[in-house]
Amino acid sequence: MDFQxxxxxxxxxxxxxxxxxxxxxxxxxxxxxxxxxxxxxxxxPNRFLSRLAWTYVWxxxxxxxLMQVFAIYYWLPTIGILMPPFLAAIVALSINASAYYVDIFxxxxxxxxxxxxxAGQAIGMxxxxxxxxxxxxxxxxxxxxxxxxxxxxAVKNTSLVSVISVQELTATSQAIYSSxxxxxxxxxxxxxxxxxxTTVLALLQTWLEKRLGYYTVR
Amino acid sequence: xxxxxxLDRIEKRYGHTTVLKGVSLEVAEGEIVAVIxxxxxxxxxxxxxxxxxxxxxxxxxxxxxxxxxxxxxxxVHALLxxxxxxxxxxxxxxxxxxxxxxxxxxxxxxxxxxxxxAQERADALLERVGLGAHRNKYPSQLSGGQQQRVxxxxxxxxxxxxxxxxxxxxxxxxxxxxxVLDVMTALAADRMTMLVVTHEMRFAREVADRIVFMxxxxxxxxxxxxxxxxxxxxxxxxxxxxSISPHS
Numbered sequence: 134m135d136f137q138x139x140x141x142x143x144x145x146x147x148x149x150x151x152x153x154x155x156x157x158x159x160x161x162x163x164x165x166x167x168x169x170x171x172x173x174x175x176x177x178p179n180r181f182l183s184r185l186a187w188t189y190v191w192x193x194x195x196x197x198x199l200m201q202v203f204a205i206y207y208w209l210p211t212i213g214i215l216m217p218p219f220l221a222a223i224v225a226l227s228i229n230a231s232a233y234y235v236d237i238f239x240x241x242x243x244x245x246x247x248x249x250x251x252a253g254q255a256i257g258m259x260x261x262x263x264x265x266x267x268x269x270x271x272x273x274x275x276x277x278x279x280x281x282x283x284x285x286x287a288v289k290n291t292s293l294v295s296v297i298s299v300q301e302l303t304a305t306s307q308a309i310y311s312s313x314x315x316x317x318x319x320x321x322x323x324x325x326x327x328x329x330x331t332t333v334l335a336l337l338q339t340w341l342e343k344r345l346g347y348y349t350v351r
Numbered sequence: 352x353x354x355x356x357x358l359d360r361i362e363k364r365y366g367h368t369t370v371l372k373g374v375s376l377e378v379a380e381g382e383i384v385a386v387i388x389x390x391x392x393x394x395x396x397x398x399x400x401x402x403x404x405x406x407x408x409x410x411x412x413x414x415x416x417x418x419x420x421x422x423x424x425x426x427v428h429a430l431l432x433x434x435x436x437x438x439x440x441x442x443x444x445x446x447x448x449x450x451x452x453x454x455x456x457x458x459x460x461x462x463x464x465x466x467x468x469a470q471e472r473a474d475a476l477l478e479r480v481g482l483g484a485h486r487n488k489y490p491s492q493l494s495g496g497q498q499q500r501v502x503x504x505x506x507x508x509x510x511x512x513x514x515x516x517x518x519x520x521x522x523x524x525x526x527x528x529x530x531v532l533d534v535m536t537a538l539a540a541d542r543m544t545m546l547v548v549t550h551e552m553r554f555a556r557e558v559a560d561r562i563v564f565m566x567x568x569x570x571x572x573x574x575x576x577x578x579x580x581x582x583x584x585x586x587x588x589x590x591x592x593x594s595i596s597p598h599s
Contacts, residue, residue, distance in 0.1 A: 251404055252443035252502075256457035256509050257433035260425050266460055270447050 138315045139322050146319075149305035150326045156291040156301055157330070160226030161284055167227060168234025175235055176242065186235060193232035199293050201225050206297040222294035222301075230287045237283060241276035242268055274345045281338040285331045292327075302326060353416065355380050355513045355544050356401055361410035363396050370396045372568040373410065378513065381542040385549055385559035385576075389591065392565040394548040398515045401546065402435040403428045415512060433461065436506030440518040442498040444490040450477060450501045451486040457509045469508075476504035480534050496527030500534055513544040520551055552595050556580055564588045 175186035193201070205228075206221040216224065245268050253263040295304035306323040310316045356378040363371035370393045378384050386394045399405040400412065406421035413419065419431050444453050454473035458464040464472070477486050480500040482493075490498050499519055506514060516535065520528045532554050539545060539558045549555055555562055555576060562579040564572040564587075571585040583589045 246443075248439060248441055248443040249445055252437075252439065252445065252505075253456075254404060254428075255402060255432055255435075255437040255439075256505065257429045257431075257461045258457075259429050262460050266456065267445055271445075 135315055135318055138313060138318050142309050142313075142319065143322065145305055145309065146302065146322055146326060149300055149302045150330070152299065152301040153288070153291050153327075154330060156222055156226060156294065156299070157284075157288045159223050160230055160291070161287050163223065163227035164230025164287065165234050165280075167231035169238055171231060171235045172238040172242065175239055190232045190235050193228055198225070198229050198290055199296065201229060202293055202297060218294070218297045218299045221297060222291075222299045225294065226287065226290060229290060230283065233283045233286070234280070237276055237279045238272065240279070241272040241274075244275045245271045274342075277341055277345065278338060281334055284334050288330050288334070289327060353380055354378065354413070355415055356546060357411075357413040357416075358397070358401070359411040359413075361397075361400055361407045361412060363393070363400055363405060363407050370568050371400065371407070374565075374568070374570055375410075376563060376570060376573070378544060378546055380512075380544055382561065383539045383545045383547065383559045384561045384563055385547045385555035386563045386565060387549065387552070387555055387591075388565035388571075391567075393568040394565050395517050397565070398437070398517050398546060398548055401515060402432050402437055404437075429461075433509055434512045436509060436511035436514040438499070438502050438506055438514065438516045438519045440521050442490070442495070442502045442522070444498050444501055444505070446490050449487050449489055450482060450493065450497075453490070453501055454504045454508050457505065461509065472508055473504070476507050477501070479507075479537075480504045481530070494527055495523045496530045499523065499531045503531075503534055503538075507538075513546065514538065516545065516547040516549065518548050518550065520549070552580075564591065566591075 171186045171189060174182045175190070177183050177186075202222070202225045205216070205225045206218065209216070209221075249267055249271065250263055253267045258266065291301055292303035295301060295307065298304065302323050306319050310319040313319070354377045356376070358374055358376045360373040360375055361371050362369065362373055374393070374397060376384075376397070386397065388394055396405055400407050401414070403412075403419060403421065408421070411418060412421075414431055414434060419427065444450075445456070448456065451470070451473050454476055455469045458469035458472055459466065462469075474483065474486065477483050480503055482497055482500055482504070485493060485497060490501070493501065503514075503519075519535070520531050523531065528551070532551060535545070535547070535554070536558050547555070547559065557576075559576055562572070562574055562576050563570055564579065564583070564585070566587045572579060572583060572588045579588070580592055583592045
């Protein structure tokens with residue numbers, strides 16, 4: 134083990150990790166927002182809208198993320214949609230995450246007992262009021278563990294946009310080991326940095342689960 | 352007296368099963384009507400058609416003289432439901448809100464009352480159902496009887512013209528039934544119009560003005576309690592009365 138090489142290159146790796154965090158945070162924010170919108174379509178009584186959302190989920194989940202990144206960065210320009218690598222990365226990561234969030238949110242919403250929905254309707258709430266005041270707040274807790282799981286996947290998925298030269302942790306690591314040949318040191322350090330980021334998410338889950346324990350018996 | 356609830360030959364089907372076979376019923380302002388009968392008689396369906404949690408396929412429903420179309424849309428149904436309070440068998444309190452916020456929710460979200468005014472109303476109602484001291488507790492911290500009384504307060508907070516009770520005490524520990532029935536009896540004494548599906552025969556006998564006996568999707572008898580319990584006419588009603596009151 135060459136620890137000197139790690140010390141030398143650690144600042145570069147940490148800077149790249151910053152890019153990984155930025156990619157993760159933005160794609161998760163967009164992915165969850167798009168995912169929630171698609172969840173409403175997926176659960177809509179309108180069969181066309183529901184099938185549209187189903188098809189999106191089927192297509193995005195059913196194809197490799199790497200292909201999606203290539204499609205957005207190399208193929209979309211052929212039909213006139215040109216994006217710089219960073220933007221293409223955000224778009225690809227957000228689309229990918231959103232497809233997974235649809236079923237996470239849908240499953241969580243389905244756990245809300247219909248009696249609680251009816252109680253809202255019975256006092257004269259409109260459908261959107263029932264959704265925002267009752268269904269979504271109650272779906273947060275069941276959605277939390279799989280949402281964090283998917284967020285952890287999303288962090289690791291950012292490594293795939295290294296192929297379109299976004300200088301995140303994996304791309305930077307590759308650049309360093311291809312000139313130094315210290316593969317174990319550099320990729321080992323990068324892995325530890327990924328593990329640190331995902332650990333934050335895991336701890337966030339534990340903390341939120343405790344905070345959201347309001348409707349378990351105390 | 353004017354009819355608050357008017358059902359005219361209401362039919363309700365689930366697939367091929369007809370649960371309400373042309374039911375007609377009128378409930379006047381200030382009247383307390385108990386709906387009794389064996390399980391599967393259509394009692395709950397009848398109640399749920401009144402506030403359109405279930406839609407009827409035929410017949411006419413009028414609330415306070417206004418016809419309610421089953422396909423009238425969510426805005427129309429929401430307006431109807433403001434006038435019709437409902438208490439469910441399984442309480443259905445929102446677990447993420449305290450007792451106070453459960454009661455405030457309707458005034459705040461539906462009636463758009465200012466917070467102070469909504470809270471004042473909610474506090475007064477919780478006091479009235481004997482739960483002033485528990486206002487900040489969550490449903491999971493309350494007994495079934497307490498939860499059901501919060502649910503009654505929640506329905507009353509909309510100041511409805513009529514209250515529907517769908518087997519409000521059936522899910523309760525026998526020891527807790529009395530507190531809920533006391534609240535219902537007090538409401539009746541205030542002449543709140545009530546349509547009460549119940550298995551509590553004593554309550555039906557002592558509090559209701561009329562007994563509506565249902566079986567197999569039909570109203571077979573509609574009579575004052577004294578008449579109904581002492582002299583049921585329909586064979587099924589006779590059978591029912593005999594089975595529930597072996598001692599009287």
